[in-house]
Amino acid sequence: MRNTHLLCFCNLILILSFQFASNFVPTLSAPEAAIVTNIPGFNGTFPSKHYSGYVTIDETYGKKLFYYFVESERNPSKDPVVLWLNGGPGCSSFDGFVYEHGPFNFEAGKPRGSLPTLHLNPYSWSKVSSILYLDSPAGVGLSYSGNESDYITGDLKTASDSHKFLLKWFELYPEFLSNPFFISGESYAGIYVPTLAYEVATGIDAGVKPILNLKGYMVGNGVTDDTFDGNALVPFVHGMGLISNELFEAVSAECNGNYYNPTSGNCESKLSLVDREIEDLNIYDILEPCYHDTPSIISLKNSKLPLSFRRLGETERPLRVRKRMFGRAWPFRAPVKDGPVPTWPQLMNNENVPCTNDEVANAWLNNEAVRKAIHADSANIAGDWELCTDRISFNHDAGSMIKYHKNLTSRGYRAIIYSGDHDMCVPYTGSEAWTRSVGYKTVDEWRPWIVKDQVAGYTQGYENNLTFLTIKGAGHTVPEYKPQEALEFYSRFLEGRKI
Ligand SMILES: *[C@@H]1O[C@H](CO)[C@@H](O)[C@H](O)[C@H]1NC(C)=O
Ligand SMILES: *[C@@H]1O[C@H](CO)[C@@H](O)[C@H](O)[C@H]1NC(C)=O
Ligand SMILES: *[C@@H]1O[C@H](CO)[C@@H](O)[C@H](O)[C@H]1NC(C)=O
Ligand SMILES: *[C@@H]1O[C@H](CO)[C@@H](O)[C@H](O)[C@H]1NC(C)=O
Numbered sequence: 001m002r003n004t005h006l007l008c009f010c011n012l013i014l015i016l017s018f019q020f021a022s023n024f025v026p027t028l029s030a031p032e033a034a035i036v037t038n039i040p041g042f043n044g045t046f047p048s049k050h051y052s053g054y055v056t057i058d059e060t061y062g063k064k065l066f067y068y069f070v071e072s073e074r075n076p077s078k079d080p081v082v083l084w085l086n087g088g089p090g091c092s093s094f095d096g097f098v099y100e101h102g103p104f105n106f107e108a109g110k111p112r113g114s115l116p117t118l119h120l121n122p123y124s125w126s127k128v129s130s131i132l133y134l135d136s137p138a139g140v141g142l143s144y145s146g147n148e149s150d151y152i153t154g155d156l157k158t159a160s161d162s163h164k165f166l167l168k169w170f171e172l173y174p175e176f177l178s179n180p181f182f183i184s185g186e187s188y189a190g191i192y193v194p195t196l197a198y199e200v201a202t203g204i205d206a207g208v209k210p211i212l213n214l215k216g217y218m219v220g221n222g223v224t225d226d227t228f229d230g231n232a233l234v235p236f237v238h239g240m241g242l243i244s245n246e247l248f249e250a251v252s253a254e255c256n257g258n259y260y261n262p263t264s265g266n267c268e269s270k271l272s273l274v275d276r277e278i279e280d281l282n283i284y285d286i287l288e289p290c291y292h293d294t295p296s297i298i299s300l301k302n303s304k305l306p307l308s309f310r311r312l313g314e315t316e317r318p319l320r321v322r323k324r325m326f327g328r329a330w331p332f333r334a335p336v337k338d339g340p341v342p343t344w345p346q347l348m349n350n351e352n353v354p355c356t357n358d359e360v361a362n363a364w365l366n367n368e369a370v371r372k373a374i375h376a377d378s379a380n381i382a383g384d385w386e387l388c389t390d391r392i393s394f395n396h397d398a399g400s401m402i403k404y405h406k407n408l409t410s411r412g413y414r415a416i417i418y419s420g421d422h423d424m425c426v427p428y429t430g431s432e433a434w435t436r437s438v439g440y441k442t443v444d445e446w447r448p449w450i451v452k453d454q455v456a457g458y459t460q461g462y463e464n465n466l467t468f469l470t471i472k473g474a475g476h477t478v479p480e481y482k483p484q485e486a487l488e489f490y491s492r493f494l495e496g497r498k499i
Pocket of ligand 4: 412413414
């Protein structure tokens with residue numbers, strides 16, 4: 001009886017509100033085979049629909065990119081669709097999904113390495129947007145190809161592959177074509193985001209179908225320009241109190257502000273003194289401990305410290321699952337230069353990314369039941385999932401990103417360049433300097449921005465909707481450290497509100 005009523009009601013609405021049809025289309029054409037109905041480790045109801053699977057972007061050898069799409073928990077038919085990319089090159093966007101702003105918080109399984117338990121994340125970015133996590137380029141995360149020659153790539157090829165992916169993805173999910181679309185990412189995605197946004201914008205202008213509704217983009221602690229990024233470290237470590245005034249004065253005098261490309265032996269030797277002072281810090285957040293696989297345990301049981309003292313410095317999270325930091329960085333003062341970019345496993349002689357613990361993500365994404373539930377191919381086909389892989393050979397061939405940012409913002413695309421201000425990997429000092437160097441008029445003078453009556457960081461707004469923003473106390477992967485503040489600026493930016 002109830003069912004009949006419902007059906008009639010729906011039919012009636014479809015007929016009567018013909019002109020509002022777009023309100024009723026959502027999810028009607030998303031591929032049914034891609035829907036994720038349950039997920040090992042999670043015992044509950046999804047707050048919104050999830051879809052995942054592969055899109056083949058090149059048939060030659062079967063080059064397949066894996067995506068996981070989380071519909072907005074608010075209003076998926078109207079809320080923006082946001083593409084998320086982690087960096088590397090070589091790092092999986094499941095870093096964002098598992099550790100940063102995904103729909104779940106992952107609690108480590110017991111015993112160690114077993115399937116984690118998943119809880120809902122109250123600060124998931126899916127609270128206000130639909131979000132599309134993409135493993136890119138092929139060879140990264142769950143994405144792969146039938147021929148390893150497809151793993152030789154670079155900035156420009158990655159952008160054109162991701163563009164191909166987007167066109168095909170929107171063909172599969174046409175109901176999302178009219179939603180505002182944004183491209184976002186962090187770290188080396190400081191290269192992926194503007195190069196892809198430029199491809200998309202160029203495609204829109206050329207009438208490439210389907211027409212994507214690109215509105216803007218976001219970059220967090222992003223690699224941008226070798227000179228600006230390369231010169232950012234020394235002022236950062238001085239300002240943070242990690243080197244002495246004497247050393248700062250000496251290194252400034254010897255290097256003349258050019259730390260990126262030292263031209264004298266004296267400058268080199270002062271720089272190595274700087275390196276020595278900071279080498280034991282966690283590069284991704286100078287306030288966080290460096291995670292060691294077998295920690296030098298100071299037994300808390302016997303500790304006389306009050307509990308509140310023991311927890312000092314812990315990052316604020318709904319559920320603490322780990323102490324780690326990651327992204328993929330380069331050794332100090334070695335920003336990304338033109339040419340081949342070493343991946344972390346290559347840099348570290350196959351050691352893990354320093355100071356990081358990726359056990360939870362590893363345990364989950366290498367579990368065959370999880371793979372099956374999310375429509376990922378098994379390890380014997382797609383390979384083991386790794387947070388950051390050295391399976392790809394990657395060429396940095398797009399140069400500085402500043403020209404891309406100028407082009408995109410002057411064409412009306414909105415941009416936010418945000419920085420966790422305690423990241424030493426891509427320090428805010430570089431992002432602050434390059435955004436200023438674009439030469440746009442300041443329209444919103446440097447000021448604090450506020451969440452729940454507290455200063456959450458600082459911002460400076462430029463004309464053409466270019467915004468620079470810091471998140472106070474956050475490291476390289478901002479939403480991991482400051483989930484609540486991150487969701488706040490994210491929402492305000494997407495809605496075009498003042499932050
Ligand atoms: C889900 O969790 C509840 C509470 O922990 C438990 O009682 C229940 O058995 C679980 N259900 C399944 C299907 O695991
Ligand atoms: C893989 O790709 C290379 C380069 O295109 C090609 O020469 C080779 O034959 C391919 N191998 C297979 C097994 O298809
Ligand atoms: C952006 O780049 C496109 C393609 O190269 C060019 O046609 C256009 O004039 C540029 N726009 C601006 C504002 O620089
Ligand atoms: C900045 O963004 C707002 C909100 O989307 C828009 O109304 C405005 O036209 C943009 N300004 C420029 C200069 O592009």
